[in-house]
Amino acid sequence: MSRPIPYAHALVALGLVLVLAVGTARPATAHAELRASEPAEGAVLSAPPGRIALSFTAPMQVTSLRLLDEAGEERPLRREGSRTAATAEARAGVPGLLPPGTYRVEYRGLSADGHVGGGAVRFRVEGRTR
Numbered sequence: 001m002s003r004p005i006p007y008a009h010a011l012v013a014l015g016l017v018l019v020l021a022v023g024t025a026r027p028a029t030a031h032a033e034l035r036a037s038e039p040a041e042g043a044v045l046s047a048p049p050g051r052i053a054l055s056f057t058a059p060m061q062v063t064s065l066r067l068l069d070e071a072g073e074e075r076p077l078r079r080e081g082s083r084t085a086a087t088a089e090a091r092a093g094v095p096g097l098l099p100p101g102t103y104r105v106e107y108r109g110l111s112a113d114g115h116v117g118g119g120a121v122r123f124r125v126e127g128r129t130r
């Protein structure tokens with residue numbers, strides 16, 4: 001018969017508590033998600049937008065911000081602000097006038113918690129067909 005070892009049991013219990021506490025701890029830095037955009041997702045615009053803006057729930061370093069037309073062709077954007085700093089908002093000017101059609105804003109970035117993320121926003125510019 002083995003002798004009871006209460007200290008060992010107590011240590012195992014303490015270890016489990018520590019593992020659970022660490023495992024469920026929230027990171028000190030936040031994971032950024034898209035909060036809102038201009039144009040908004042699914043927006044139907046009667047005039048072409050002069051700028052694009054994305055706002056995030058936490059600062060994000062947006063490494064890629066692209067505007068694609070419905071043929072998948074990239075349209076020029078003029079990024080505003082820093083591309084290397086983490087900011088709660090990413091903005092870009094849209095040079096010229098976008099012809100009527102469906103567009104897609106694609107972004108990728110790095111959250112303060114180290115996670116890479118991205119997404120897309122679609123909008124439509126209405127107008128006379130050529």
Ligand SMILES: [Cu+2]
Pocket residue numbers: 030031032111113114115
């Ligand atoms: Cu994250």
